[in-house]
Amino acid sequence: MAVSFHLKELRLSEGTIIEPPLDGMTVFTGPNNSGKSALLRELVTAIHHHPYDSGQEAHWVNSVxxxxxxxxxxxLAWLKERGxxxxxxxxxxxxxxxxxxDHDQSGMDTDEFLSTWASGSVSSIxxxxxxxxxxxxxxxxxxxxHVWNQSRPPSHPSQLLWDDKEAHLKFSNLFERAFGQPITINRYTPQIHLQIGSTGMEDTAPPAGPQLREAYAALPLLQQQGDGMRAFTNILLHTLVRPAPIIVIDEPEAFLHPPQARLLGRYLALHTPSPxxxxxxxxxVDFLSGALEGNALLRKSSPKGLSLARISRKENEISAKTLNSESVRDILDNPLLRYSNIVSGLFHDGVILCEAEGDCHFYAATIDALRKSGQHENVTLLHVNGKARLADAAHKLRTCGIPTAIIADLDYLNDENKLKEAVLLLGGDWNDIDAEMDYLRKHVSSSVTARPAAEVKKEIASIIGNARGRETLSKFQMEQITELLKTADGWKSLKVAGVSALIGDxxxxxxxxxxxxxxxGIFLVPVGxxxxWVREVPSGRKSVWLTRVFDEGHHERPSMELRDFTQAAMTYLSAA
Structure with missing residues (x-):
């Protein structure tokens, strides 16, 4: 039987039970000062002192x-493999x-060591x-x-790279992808140092010749490099090169630029040895996105899992929500969610989801106008490129414990299947509004308006302008004409005029x-x-409209209806 050691269950003090993947990564996220690092430290203490009594000092970990x-x-065989x-x-x-x-003089009596392992108490080992x-x-x-007694296996990761040229090459290739230069090891000196760059020469049987010695001497030491490179390499070395069964890393992104943080997340998900x-x-969010990407690449070839746990703390109350490996796979199966900025919502106290980026900019400006000099809420606005994935993204964020609202145009009502899915995913009952939706749908669909030919002709002429000869229409002109030729049904009119265009029942x-x-938590724009929201600015292409709204300062003086609408979404988040 092979040696196995892993965390089966982590029970938090507020009752949440986390079952981490037996082979893979568990990522703790949450706002600043939520207690992520404190939780990790308590987790390490609980493992080091297993069996564990949480005592009075623990705030997060109840038991493991x-x-x-x-x-x-x-x-003993496992230990021998590790030197x-x-x-x-x-x-x-x-x-x-x-x-x-790692000195011969230091250590624990072998019989006592084996007895400790057999008893299940691992504090001393x-x-x-x-x-x-x-x-x-x-x-x-x-x-x-340092160079060790090579009658024994290496015990330090750098010794293993010194001893195993294939492992060294794999590690060096990963490093080079991150920093553009390989990692080199001088095997002719008694101390093992990682160096940056290449000698451009093949190693020979010792002793090394003068040119090779000079080439090695000219390469800078890793420990003389910048903080980011050293931090990245320290994590990579001790996680990818014959790691311990359990690895705990606090803030791996520290000292790294966003691209390196993302690559590190991908590397740890892809290349950490099993189990x-x-x-x-x-x-x-860059590290988390990289971890999601790496795990997605593994799905067809490896059973490794990735689970998320979001923790938060308000005053003296702590809470945690988990997204297990199966739920994370749903995100990985959807490239739009995997590669979008939706995962950044895990680091905020609330999220408003919109259809498009422009919508996010507009409503963010409105929130700023509402907030003025008041307290800054830790709320972010994110988009999912259309209505189709609004409900699914909101559901996944809520599963992680993040209050999430949706803002969408009024024509969201026109797609009954999507609306019904949203109601069910977000905790509602379609029967509550089925009769009203049926009545509204019949009323709006009965209203179809065909525009007079002369009016259509006049508007097309104004779009084309003074074009002559072989001059072609622009993409924008063709989009305008296509939209003009559509029959104006009731839903289209409702989107332009809003709920106020309806009367009576x-x-x-x-x-x-x-x-x-x-x-x-689904807020549909009542004006359409x-x-x-700003009818003074002609509608058409949204980007042009939005530019004028900002250039002319309309965002600084939102209407009372817009204020009330946006405030309702914010109030929903604060109460969730």
């Missing part, structure tokens, strides 16, 4: 369940397992089972080592539907569509 398997012989086999200590006349310092990487130690020299559990606390039905949807 550890799974371990393998007998004493299996454990940690028992050694005879002459001073004590005992067989000892090398300690964290946890340094072999858990590798925790904290921001404050990220820039320390974790890559240098290994990686626990990460991050503020970085139809108006009452529409108002009740909008009020019901608002209670679910985005451009109808």
């Amino acid at each position: 369940q550890i799974h371990q398997s393998g007998d004493g012989e299996d454990l 940690r086999e028992p050694r005879f200590d002459r001073s004590s006349g005992r067989s000892v397992i090398p300690g964290p310092s 946890s340094y072999l089972l858990v590798n925790d990487q904290w921001t404050e130690g990220r820039l320390g020299n974790q890559t240098d080592s 290994c559990q990686v626990f990460v606390a991050t503020h970085s 139809a108006h009452g039905a529409a108002k009740r539907i909008l009020e019901y949807l608002a209670r679910l 569509e985005l451009e109808c």
Whole structure:
């Protein structure tokens, strides 16, 4: 039986149970000061002192369940593979397992070591089972080592790269993709240093000739490089090169530019050896996006999982929501969600989803006008490129514990299937509005208007202008003419005129539907569509309209109706 050691269950103090993938990554997200780093530290303490009593000092971790398997012989074989086999200590006349310092004189009695493993108490041997990487130690020299007694396997990751040229090449290729230069190791010196660049020469049998020595001497040491390069390499080395069964990394994005943070997330998801559990606390949407991309690439060839846990803290109350591996796969199966900025919502206290980027800009400006000098809410506006994925994205964000609202144009009512899906996904019951929707649909659909030919001809002429000869129409002109030739049905008129164009029972039905949807967090524009909020600016191409709205300062003086509408969405988020 092979040795196995992993975290089976993490129970938080407020009751949430997290079941991390047995082979893969668990990512903790949340706003600043929510307690992500504190949770990781308590998790490490709980593992190091398993079986664990949370005591009075723990705020996050109530208990952990550890799974371990393998007998004493299996454990000794596992240790030997890692250069940690028992050694005879002459001073004590005992067989000892090398300690964290990797000196023969330091270590734990072998029989005591095996007894500890068999008892399930791992506190004295946890340094072999858990590798925790904290921001404050990220820039320390974790890559240098020394040439060891090569009758034994290497025990340090750099020793393994020294010993295994194939592993060295793989690691160097990953580094070069990030920083444009390979990693080189001088195998002719007693100390093992990672160096940047290439000698341009083949290694020879020792001793090295003068030219090769000079070439190695000219290469800069990794430890003399910038903070970002050292931080990136320290994480990569101790996670990808024969890692401990459990890896804990706090803020892996620290010291990194966004592209490197994204690449690091991808690398850890793609290349961490199996089996290994990686626990990460991050503020970085770039790191999280990279991890999602890497996990998506693995799905057809590897069973590795990725789960998300969002934690938050308001005053003295803490809470956590999880998105397990199966739910994360739903995101990975949708490239629009995977490659969009939707995942950035995990780092905010609330999200408003819109159809398009321009909508986000407009409503963000309105929120700023409402806020003025008041408290800044940690709310972000994100878009999903149309109406089709609004409800699905909102549902996934809510599953992670993020209050989420939707703002969409009034014609969202025109697609009954999508609207019904949204109502069900976001906690409603279609039967609550089925009768009103049926009445409104029949009323609006019965109204079809065909425009007089002379009027259509006049408007086409105004679009074409003074074109002559072989002059072709622009794309925008063709779009305008296509839109003009469409028959104006009731839904189109409703989108332009808004709910106020309805009278009698139809108006009452529409108002009740909008009020019901608002209670679910779906806010439909009552004036019709985005451009109808500022009718002084001619509608047409949204980007042109939006530019004029901002250039002319209309966003600084929103109408009372727009203020009330936007404030309703914000109030929904704060109450959720």
